[in-house]
Amino acid sequence: MGRLPVDEVARLSVRVPRGRQGIWQTIRALAGGGGGAFTLPEVMARSAERSKETVRTYLRCLEAGGIVVREGLAVDGGAMRYRLVADPGPEAPRLRRDGSPAALCLGTEQMWRVLRMASPGLDARELSVTASTEEHPVALGAAAAYLRALHHAGYLAVVEAGRPGHKPGTGKRTVYRLTRCTGPLAPQIQRIRAVWDPNLSCHMGEGVVEGGHD
Structure with missing residues (x-):
């Protein structure tokens, strides 16, 4: 693995998000793309994450994975030293404690990939079907919530507004286009109900508006 680009390392010193994404960006910078070792205190000193337990837990997930x-x-007999041996890219690996991928996050990644390729636009049901795989199906409700959040945050435009039907199953779902x-x-929907964009390292929009016919 090669060293990180200079502009990526510089960006870390300007604005590093908290949580796993910030921890991961710091690890990659400290490891130089995989060649160097690092310690938990070094990650704490360079990242915006202030919870030592959060960093320790994520290191355990990365180790298990x-x-x-x-x-x-x-x-000097101090902190444990770690080495980055597999670098899957700039997005923080989303792992459970046993090192296995988090299914919910995989679904989000699958939906975003579909949205980037779906130029004519699609509705929640189409997104659910297209983004689903045998190992990681995407529920209709999850697809509808993701579309609604991205639209509110300014990522999607409404191609055709949805409308309720007179009978169950006769309505029209809203069609969105990226x-x-x-x-x-x-982009991730966080617990605060806002959208976090790891590409821009910032929150987009003011939160999720519930409701609507998706």
Whole structure:
């Protein structure tokens, strides 16, 4: 693995998000793309994450997933040293404690990939079907919520407004088209009900508006 581009390392010192994305960006910068070792205190010092337990937990997930390995204690007998041995890219690996991929995050990535390719536009049911795989199906409700959140955050335009039907199953779902593609990383709906864009390292929109016929 080669070293990180200079502009990416510089961006880390300007604005690093908290949480796993910020931890991951810091690890990649400290490891130089995979060649160097790092410690938990070094990650804490460089990232915006202030919770030591959050960093420790994520390191355990990365270790279980085979992305980092332990090298033993530092020369001075201090903190444990880790080495990055697998770099899947700029987006933070979304792993469970056992190192397995988080299915919900995989679904979001699949939906974003479909939206980037669907130039004519699609509705929630079409997104659900197209983004689903045998291993990671995307529920209709999840697709509708993601479309609604992205539209509210300014990523999607309404091609055709939805309308309720007189009988169940006779209505029309809203058709959306992607109008703002910021990059390959999937914008995430966070717990605060806002959209986090890892491509821009900022929140988009003011939160999710519930309701609507999706």
